[in-house]
Amino acid sequence: MPEIRVKPKQGENGTELELIEDEGVRAWAPDADLQIVGQPHPRLEGREKVTGRARYASDVRLPGQLYARVLRSPYPHARIVSVDIGKAEQAPGVRAVIHAGNVPRIPWYEEGVLFESTVRFVGDEIAAVAAESEEQAEDALRLIEVEYEPLPFVSTIEEALAPDAPWVHDDGNIAGEPKTYERGDPDAGLRDADVTIDAAYSTASALHNAFESHGCTTFWDGDSLTLWDSTQAIFVIREQVAEKLGLPEHRVRVVKHHMGGGFGAKQIAWKHDVIASLLSRQAGRPVQLMLDREAENLAAGNRNPTRQRVRLGARRDGTLTAIVADIHQASGAYRTGGEASNVSGTYQTLYNCPNVRTEQVAVYTNTGPAVAFRAPGHVEAAFALEQAMDELARTLEMDPVKLRRQNYSEVDQLEGKPFTLPEGLRLSYDRVADAFGWGAEKPPPSSESKRRGVGFAAHDWSGGTGHPPGYAWIELNADGTADVITGTQDIGTGTRTGLAQVAAEELGLPLDCIAFRLGDTATGPYSPVSSGSATQATIGPAVRAAAAEVKAQLLEVASSVLEVGADRLSVRAGRILVDGDEERSIAVSAVTEKIRPHTLQGRGARGPNPEDKTIRTFGAQCVELEVDIETGEIDRLRIAAAHDCGRIVNPTLVDSQVVGGITQGVGFALTEERTVDPRLGLVLNANLEEYHVPTVADAPAIEHARVGVPDSEANSTGAKGIGEPPLIPTAPAIANAVYDAIGIRFREGPLSRARVVAALAEQRAQGEGSRP
Amino acid sequence: MEPSRHLPVTLSVNGSQYPILIEPRRTLLDALRHDLGLTGAKKVCDMGDCGACTVIVDGKAMYACLLLAVDCDDREITTIEGLATGNELDPVQEAFIRADAFQCGFCTSGQIMSLRALLDANPEPDDDQILRAVTGNLCRCGAYPNILKAGRLAADLQAQAASNGQ
Numbered sequence: 030m031p032e033i034r035v036k037p038k039q040g041e042n043g044t045e046l047e048l049i050e051d052e053g054v055r056a057w058a059p060d061a062d063l064q065i066v067g068q069p070h071p072r073l074e075g076r077e078k079v080t081g082r083a084r085y086a087s088d089v090r091l092p093g094q095l096y097a098r099v100l101r102s103p104y105p106h107a108r109i110v111s112v113d114i115g116k117a118e119q120a121p122g123v124r125a126v127i128h129a130g131n132v133p134r135i136p137w138y139e140e141g142v143l144f145e146s147t148v149r150f151v152g153d154e155i156a157a158v159a160a161e162s163e164e165q166a167e168d169a170l171r172l173i174e175v176e177y178e179p180l181p182f183v184s185t186i187e188e189a190l191a192p193d194a195p196w197v198h199d200d201g202n203i204a205g206e207p208k209t210y211e212r213g214d215p216d217a218g219l220r221d222a223d224v225t226i227d228a229a230y231s232t233a234s235a236l237h238n239a240f241e242s243h244g245c246t247t248f249w250d251g252d253s254l255t256l257w258d259s260t261q262a263i264f265v266i267r268e269q270v271a272e273k274l275g276l277p278e279h280r281v282r283v284v285k286h287h288m289g290g291g292f293g294a295k296q297i298a299w300k301h302d303v304i305a306s307l308l309s310r311q312a313g314r315p316v317q318l319m320l321d322r323e324a325e326n327l328a329a330g331n332r333n334p335t336r337q338r339v340r341l342g343a344r345r346d347g348t349l350t351a352i353v354a355d356i357h358q359a360s361g362a363y364r365t366g367g368e369a370s371n372v373s374g375t376y377q378t379l380y381n382c383p384n385v386r387t388e389q390v391a392v393y394t395n396t397g398p399a400v401a402f403r404a405p406g407h408v409e410a411a412f413a414l415e416q417a418m419d420e421l422a423r424t425l426e427m428d429p430v431k432l433r434r435q436n437y438s439e440v441d442q443l444e445g446k447p448f449t450l451p452e453g454l455r456l457s458y459d460r461v462a463d464a465f466g467w468g469a470e471k472p473p474p475s476s477e478s479k480r481r482g483v484g485f486a487a488h489d490w491s492g493g494t495g496h497p498p499g500y501a502w503i504e505l506n507a508d509g510t511a512d513v514i515t516g517t518q519d520i521g522t523g524t525r526t527g528l529a530q531v532a533a534e535e536l537g538l539p540l541d542c543i544a545f546r547l548g549d550t551a552t553g554p555y556s557p558v559s560s561g562s563a564t565q566a567t568i569g570p571a572v573r574a575a576a577a578e579v580k581a582q583l584l585e586v587a588s589s590v591l592e593v594g595a596d597r598l599s600v601r602a603g604r605i606l607v608d609g610d611e612e613r614s615i616a617v618s619a620v621t622e623k624i625r626p627h628t629l630q631g632r633g634a635r636g637p638n639p640e641d642k643t644i645r646t647f648g649a650q651c652v653e654l655e656v657d658i659e660t661g662e663i664d665r666l667r668i669a670a671a672h673d674c675g676r677i678v679n680p681t682l683v684d685s686q687v688v689g690g691i692t693q694g695v696g697f698a699l700t701e702e703r704t705v706d707p708r709l710g711l712v713l714n715a716n717l718e719e720y721h722v723p724t725v726a727d728a729p730a731i732e733h734a735r736v737g738v739p740d741s742e743a744n745s746t747g748a749k750g751i752g753e754p755p756l757i758p759t760a761p762a763i764a765n766a767v768y769d770a771i772g773i774r775f776r777e778g779p780l781s782r783a784r785v786v787a788a789l790a791e792q793r794a795q796g797e798g799s800r801p
Numbered sequence: 802m803e804p805s806r807h808l809p810v811t812l813s814v815n816g817s818q819y820p821i822l823i824e825p826r827r828t829l830l831d832a833l834r835h836d837l838g839l840t841g842a843k844k845v846c847d848m849g850d851c852g853a854c855t856v857i858v859d860g861k862a863m864y865a866c867l868l869l870a871v872d873c874d875d876r877e878i879t880t881i882e883g884l885a886t887g888n889e890l891d892p893v894q895e896a897f898i899r900a901d902a903f904q905c906g907f908c909t910s911g912q913i914m915s916l917r918a919l920l921d922a923n924p925e926p927d928d929d930q931i932l933r934a935v936t937g938n939l940c941r942c943g944a945y946p947n948i949l950k951a952g953r954l955a956a957d958l959q960a961q962a963a964s965n966g967q
Binding site: 071072074075076077078079080081082083084085087088090162163164238239240241242287288289290292319321322520521522523681682684685686688689690691692693716717718722723724725726728731 | 824826827831834835838839840841842843844845846847848850851853880881882884885890894895897898899901903904905906907908909910913932935936938939940941942943944945946947948949
């Protein structure tokens with residue numbers, strides 16, 4: 030039994046207790062001779078996914094299952110005068126209708142309730158219907174009679190901050206306390222600088238558009254509730270749904286075997302989880318409530334738009350003397366608690382700088398609530414800071430990579446602690462510049478109207494570190510196979526496979542002897558939300574600890590079977606090896622069969638992160654592209670990427686994360702922008718027709734220059750996260766390359782064709798105007 | 802239920818006949834997913850933008866969300882569930898696993914069906930034809946390069962199998 034300590038810590042609600050548990054294993058040495066960890070391996074769930082058998086929340090079919098739809102506000106801001114569900118209740122196939130008038134006032138968001146009497150964005154929930162079919166549920170929605178009193182509204186940060194702006198909430202349009210940070214003397218740093226940059230940037234609201242929408246299938250058995258939910262956090266959903274419905278946690282089971290993408294938007298219980306549960310209880314039947322694409326894009330999260338004024342001061346040699354960022358972010362109509370959007374962080378930590386000030390103000394607008402979107406805050410900040418650094422490099426006539434090297438930090442300047450892998454960012458610079466051919470002569474453009482450019486951007490990310498708590502259980506069966514069980518979830522990143530590789534490595538078993546089970550609160554021990562690129566680094570060490578415990582037992586039994594001291598035994602590739610006596614090696618199953626029907630069981634807990642060092646993930650990307658000065662088209666993208674994610678557990682999976690993240694970064698850079706009509710407050714592109722995610726034809730040529738240096742001080746596996754980082758530097762690297770190509774700085778994103786065409790026209794007009 | 806609002810239709814899916822009674826407005830996608838329990842084809846946009854619902858109808862890759870089920874009477878429909886023979890995967894399925902051509906897997910059925918239709922019509926496609934076959938299939942996880950690799954690998958696996966069979 031490992032030692033457990035209770036340690037007090039300061040939490041948001043005063044003193045909290047932290048349980049510190051020793052993992053009981055030492056980190057694998059950076060050069061450890063590992064057999065399975067570090068090897069490419071296809072995803073374990075591949076067969077299910079290519080045969081259509083993988084079951085997602087929307088694929089659940091239960092006897093008597095009903096289908097639900099939600100009535101949503103057509104106004105960005107309105108008081109609801111009355112709701113009449115009489116006709117809807119009588120409609121064919123309808124089995125339950127709920128609205129504010131017939132359900133408890135369940136608290137929601139900060140001060141709100143499940144069904145608000147004032148709706149605050151187009152898409153806000155008003156009522157819901159469960160019927161025998163989706164079509165009948167939709168028919169019934171049209172029969173619900175709602176009288177609205179439309180109210181004035183604000184759609185943008187500028188409108189929300191105007192002196193006479195209508196208020197989204199009773200206490201105004203500022204959401205929570207501004208977050209301020211200062212070190213050194215930023216004003217003096219700017220004053221004493223040889224060169225300063227002062228520029229305002231803005232980023233658009235991007236829509237996650239995970240292909241599986243939010244939704245769930247719910248089912249009551251007496252007073253026990255089961256939700257098959259499309260979620261990144263089965264235990265968070267269990268806790269939050271139990272609280273909302275007044276149920277004890279053991280009466281709520283949340284299942285998520287597969288999920289069609291989440292990208293950050295599925296880490297909290299949303300209203301539809303409770304709406305489906307209430308409908309199901311009222312109807313006495315299972316209910317499936319999947320959001321349609323429009324609802325998904327209106328009401329289930331978005332990346333917060335930002336306005337960022339950035340000031341940099343530097344000496345002639347490039348040394349930064351000040352970084353100042355004034356940031357506004359739009360939270361939308363409500364603060365969900367799942368935003369995690371720390372736009373300030375990058376300004377505080379990416380570069381060595383003694384004088385830094387950030388102020389981050391969140392603003393309410395009458396638009397859908399914002400929620401974390403793959404590297405929340407950092408993507409937005411990088412778009413601004415990394416362009417400002419490019420502007421600084423050009424002002425100084427300095428190579429942009431050299432400028433970044435000049436301002437390298439080996440310590441976490443917030444805490445004054447060194448990083449666990451202080452060379453992580455430097456290695457990323459080296460590898461990416463090398464792979465890309467940074468500094469090499471640019472090939473000529475492919476046609477006369479094209480201009481070619483190259484750009485660079487770096488990033489850091491506070492996630493990817495992993496953290497306690499997180500647990501795993503392992504049972505070594507009598508035939509020498511193992512069941513590994515955790516309560517984490519695979520959100521499509523390859524969690525099953527990466528964690529199974531850790532288990533197989535430590536157990537000394539081939540990967541096909543491992544069954545990996547996750548995604549069910551009823552079977553797995555607690556695991557936190559899969560967010561912050563944390564899952565491999567959080568659960569990997571817990572799995573390894575559990576495997577180590579089993580292995581110790583196995584070697585103990587083997588010692589009796591072989592009549593050799595356990596200290597001379599090891600296990601590899603399914604065989605027990607005797608040190609110095611190869612011939613006595615026997616199969617693991619030959620040992621475990623001796624104790625049948627007994628099994629060996631281990632339990633592992635994620636231990637604490639180091640106290641005297643900070644874990645972080647870094648990276649950098651180089652972009653080459655062409656801009657057509659006649660059409661404004663940006664194409665022929667070639668992107669090289671290097672990211673420090675510690676030990677690479679499975680290069681296939683890591684490569685795919687890098688390619689996928691960059692592809693989303695290309696979307697954020699060039700096309701992805703929620704468009705809100707300022708007169709009506711309507712989202713004009715809440716679909717995949719007019720909201721443009723990258724297609725196969727838009728996919729850039731990507732080279733992943735793997736860093737792959739184990740971060741052995743970070744955790745016992747040396748692996749860190751890679752899910753979010755690849756998206757962070759893509760957009761600013763593209764914008765910097767566009768500037769390199771055509772000399773136009775795009776401080777407002779995305780660099781849509783319309784913006785590029787308009788800027789080129791302006792450039793031409795100015796050019797003609799300045800001619801003698 | 803009001804039977805008068807429903808029409809009889811016989812769907813021919815993966816070699817089996819399914820006589821069903823459905824509302825005329827029901828799409829082929831909903832009929833497959835709800836009436837036949839074939840949930841491999843996915844509903845993402847439900848308006849012909851994304852390709853996650855792609856099935857093969859009379860030899861052509863089509864968006865099941867843009868077809869009315871009543872219009873599919875006696876047309877030959879193949880879904881992802883109909884590709885593998887027993888435990889043996891179709892070469893496109895095998896290629897997707899080997900090339901890591903998916904992450905979340907939600908668009909995967911549609912991608913595979915588009916490539917299956919391509920290879921049925923043209924067993925030796927060039928790279929441009931492979932790309933064109935999946936331009937109507939979005940992938941939010943951005944697995945595109947590996948999807949193209951899988952298309953190439955599938956063509957090779959199929960050719961290999963054909964030559965072994967001769």
